[in-house]
Amino acid sequence: MDSRTKGKTVMEVGSDGVAVITLINPPVNSLSFDVLYNLKSNYEEALSRNDVKAIVITGAKGKFSGGFDISGFGEIQKGTRKEPKVGYISIDILTDLLEAARKPSVAAIDGLALGGGLELSMACHARISTPGAQLGLPELQLGVIPGFGGTQRLPRLVGLTKALEMILTSKPVRAEEGHSLGLIDAVVPSAELLTTARRWALDIVERRKPWISSVLKTDKLPPLGEAREILKFARGQTRKQAPNMKHPLMCLDALETGIVSGPRAGLEKEAEVGSQVISLDTTKGLIHVFFSQRGTVKVPGVTDRGLIPRKIKKVAIIGGGLMGSGIATALILSNYPVILKEVNEKFLEAGIGRVKANLQSRVRKGSMSKEKFEKTMSLLKGSLDYESFRDVDMVIEAVIENISLKQQIFADLEKYCPQHCILASNTSTIDLNKIGERTKSQDRIVGAHFFSPAHVMPLLEIVRTNHTSAQVIVDLLDVGKKIKKTPVVVGNCTGFAVNRMFFPYTQAAMFLVERGADPYLIDSAVSKFGMPMGPFRLCDLVGFGVAIATATQFIENFPERTYKSMIIPLMQEDKRAGEATRKGFYLYDDKRKAKPDPELKKYIEKARSMSGANVDPKLVKLSEKEIIEMTFFPVVNEACRVFAEGIAVKAADLDIAAIFGMGFPPYRGGIMFWADSIGSKYIYSRLDEWSKTYGDFFKPCAFLAERGSKGAPLSAPVEQARSRL
Numbered sequence: 001m002d003s004r005t006k007g008k009t010v011m012e013v014g015s016d017g018v019a020v021i022t023l024i025n026p027p028v029n030s031l032s033f034d035v036l037y038n039l040k041s042n043y044e045e046a047l048s049r050n051d052v053k054a055i056v057i058t059g060a061k062g063k064f065s066g067g068f069d070i071s072g073f074g075e076i077q078k079g080t081r082k083e084p085k086v087g088y089i090s091i092d093i094l095t096d097l098l099e100a101a102r103k104p105s106v107a108a109i110d111g112l113a114l115g116g117g118l119e120l121s122m123a124c125h126a127r128i129s130t131p132g133a134q135l136g137l138p139e140l141q142l143g144v145i146p147g148f149g150g151t152q153r154l155p156r157l158v159g160l161t162k163a164l165e166m167i168l169t170s171k172p173v174r175a176e177e178g179h180s181l182g183l184i185d186a187v188v189p190s191a192e193l194l195t196t197a198r199r200w201a202l203d204i205v206e207r208r209k210p211w212i213s214s215v216l217k218t219d220k221l222p223p224l225g226e227a228r229e230i231l232k233f234a235r236g237q238t239r240k241q242a243p244n245m246k247h248p249l250m251c252l253d254a255l256e257t258g259i260v261s262g263p264r265a266g267l268e269k270e271a272e273v274g275s276q277v278i279s280l281d282t283t284k285g286l287i288h289v290f291f292s293q294r295g296t297v298k299v300p301g302v303t304d305r306g307l308i309p310r311k312i313k314k315v316a317i318i319g320g321g322l323m324g325s326g327i328a329t330a331l332i333l334s335n336y337p338v339i340l341k342e343v344n345e346k347f348l349e350a351g352i353g354r355v356k357a358n359l360q361s362r363v364r365k366g367s368m369s370k371e372k373f374e375k376t377m378s379l380l381k382g383s384l385d386y387e388s389f390r391d392v393d394m395v396i397e398a399v400i401e402n403i404s405l406k407q408q409i410f411a412d413l414e415k416y417c418p419q420h421c422i423l424a425s426n427t428s429t430i431d432l433n434k435i436g437e438r439t440k441s442q443d444r445i446v447g448a449h450f451f452s453p454a455h456v457m458p459l460l461e462i463v464r465t466n467h468t469s470a471q472v473i474v475d476l477l478d479v480g481k482k483i484k485k486t487p488v489v490v491g492n493c494t495g496f497a498v499n500r501m502f503f504p505y506t507q508a509a510m511f512l513v514e515r516g517a518d519p520y521l522i523d524s525a526v527s528k529f530g531m532p533m534g535p536f537r538l539c540d541l542v543g544f545g546v547a548i549a550t551a552t553q554f555i556e557n558f559p560e561r562t563y564k565s566m567i568i569p570l571m572q573e574d575k576r577a578g579e580a581t582r583k584g585f586y587l588y589d590d591k592r593k594a595k596p597d598p599e600l601k602k603y604i605e606k607a608r609s610m611s612g613a614n615v616d617p618k619l620v621k622l623s624e625k626e627i628i629e630m631t632f633f634p635v636v637n638e639a640c641r642v643f644a645e646g647i648a649v650k651a652a653d654l655d656i657a658a659i660f661g662m663g664f665p666p667y668r669g670g671i672m673f674w675a676d677s678i679g680s681k682y683i684y685s686r687l688d689e690w691s692k693t694y695g696d697f698f699k700p701c702a703f704l705a706e707r708g709s710k711g712a713p714l715s716a717p718v719e720q721a722r723s724r725l
């Protein structure tokens with residue numbers, strides 16, 4: 001393969017007259033322009049050769065195709081590649097050359113047929129797959145729409161309602177379901193895939209099997225009036241669920257055009273809309289997230305050293321509270337045997353009960369069988385001492401945020417655990433060097449910061465000190481992958497990456513309400529921006545105990561930029577501690593539904609008088625845009641510090657940390673990506689102005705000041721950062 005080309009296809013013509021074209025572009029046989037143009041020329045050759053009666057398309061190494069090469073969108077966005085003529089691939093190649101050919105084609109699908117992969121197969125005249133195949137059109141989650149005729153052929157093969165479900169949720173179906181839906185013609189074992197596909201193709205030639213052009217099918221489409229109703233409903237749902245994104249609605253337009261005006265018009269609309277969505281900001285954000293998420297496991301100096309992850313056979317967890325039980329649940333769900341240690345029988349029973357409840361909720365929802373529940377629970381053993389820790393490969397400490405308690409635990413662990421055992425802490429804020437101060441095991445001390453609920457939330461912040469060995473990081477990255485978490489490796493400091501970014505967000509919100517802004521308007525503006533909830537609703541959810549413990553760490557370590565608001569401590573004094581007490585910034589009913597509380601004013605006024613702050617008429621009347629800027633620019637500022645200090649190696653890691661740890665909207669690409677879309681100059685000038693008016697909480701850090709003064713991108717690599725990694 002030419003080093004400049006990305007992938008290829010190869011064609012072999014058998015003595016049976018079947019030309020087998022294989023897609024080759026490791027690791028997932030993505031459809032790069034090179035692959036697609038190669039496919040076209042192989043196809044033309046097959047059509048022109050007299051010894052070819054039919055064509056089979058398959059993918060190399062057990063994968064049909066993971067879809068269009070996503071990096072191609074980036075090239076088009078950056079202008080480094082010219083987009084082909086609108087409709088060239090979907091209409092000229094796949095519809096007019098392949099589907100309308102006078103020789104039939106069959107797709108032989110093993111493994112993946114996603115996006116463009118499934119679309120290519122749907123342009124064939126039949127599809128044979130192996131039982132493990134995954135079939136889906138996940139394009140919307142990348143900000144693009146199903147192209148290559150996907151919006152036209154899928155509804156014609158599986159019906160409009162199912163097609164909408166598959167497209168709008170981006171979720172793939174398995175081969176058996178695909179078969180029952182009519183998407184797949186036969187499911188056969190891997191070893192029989194190619195022979196069955198070849199025979200099927202010849203049977204079509206001989207008219208023993210039907211020669212079906214999916215794009216011309218109409219039998220699965222509902223009558224026009226019904227189709228319009230279904231699409232109207234889908235539009236309503238989409239507007240509610242994805243209010244800040246245009247591309248799902250544009251996709252529905254392409255589907256509707258095909259149903260109302262016929263498949264040719266539908267293909268043209270799909271091509272037109274498909275080309276427009278590539279330049280949407282939300283699409284740029286989502287594509288950035290796709291690659292950044294996969295990039296977090298590439299840690300310079302660690303994962304490029306050829307280290308092989310060691311096998312972790314048994315894990316111990318200390319503390320069966322909310323975090324410990326969640327982590328235990330995540331581990332046993334991925335078949336790790338776990339010992340859960342508590343200080344007494346009562347706490348141990350409660351901890352095991354929590355794990356049980358986590359799994360039982362899956363049984364209730366039907367996603368786990370009773371047998372699987374029993375088997376999974378059998379992996380969990382309780383303990384009240386360290387005796388059973390003698391053969392564990394990893395311990396995760398998950399007790400309350402108390403430094404001396406953690407120090408004692410780590411000193412004990414050093415005595416009882418084997419020499420190779422990884423000693424991890426789930427602390428969310430405390431400096432790991434302090435935790436390990438009373439040990440001589442600094443090279444195997446690491447942070448494994450899970451987010452609550454740990455068996456559900458996708459992020460794992462892996463924190464390393466200057467002493468943590470690369471092997472330990474590689475081991476933990478492997479555990480993270482096995483328990484299906486997105487890991488982000490960060491350096492050691494108070495709050496690490498996520499909580500350091502989180503803190504100014506809640507602080508900015510407190511600052512604004514003390515100066516007269518309405519907390520409920522702030523929550524509403526932040527939710528509209530795309531966060532799952534606003535800062536006040538979030539404080540209630542997390543609970544004021546945690547909020548105060550975290551704030552204490554920040555006040556101690558970053559006093560110069562901590563805004564010390566008394567609102568939460570005052571409410572806590574009155575036994576309002578958030579959702580758990582049914583009273584916080586909101587009041588909660590039996591169903592935990594939140595409603596604003598007029599009494600909140602009282603606490604705000606008291607806090608205001610204590611801090612000496614005055615109501616500022618400008619801040620009382622903030623627009624939604626200003627609310628977003630005043631709450632998120634301080635986050636950008638802190639993210640810049642984290643980046644400049646080398647706590648995060650890549651800006652993209654902070655994007656992923658913000659999305660998976662804070663709930664930052666993925667379609668905005670993450671905190672640094674979003675900041676760059678606004679421009680460092682503007683962010684710097686706003687923060688600078690606020691810091692002059694309102695004080696050091698808003699003061700831009702040196703990194704932001706330097707880049708902002710030049711208008712340079714904040715995500716560009718830090719050249720000479722003193723890396724803590």
Ligand SMILES: CCCCC/C=C/C(=O)SCCNC(=O)CCNC(=O)[C@H](O)C(C)(C)COP(=O)(O)OP(=O)(O)OC[C@H]1O[C@@H](n2cnc3c(N)ncnc32)[C@H](O)[C@@H]1OP(=O)(O)O
Binds near residue numbers: 028068069138146
């Ligand atoms: C001209 C307009 C055309 C419009 C019509 C068509 C549009 C499309 O087809 S858009 C693409 C649709 N496909 C997808 O969304 C699938 C995306 N990929 C995945 O979901 C997963 O990667 C996977 C399920 C295919 C495999 O998962 P896993 O085994 O966990 O491996 P990784 O996710 O780590 O991926 C390995 C490696 O492969 C790269 N990669 C995966 N898919 C693509 C792709 N479609 N294009 C380019 N590259 C892809 C991924 O980035 C990883 O790369 P490295 O990090 O360098 O190892």
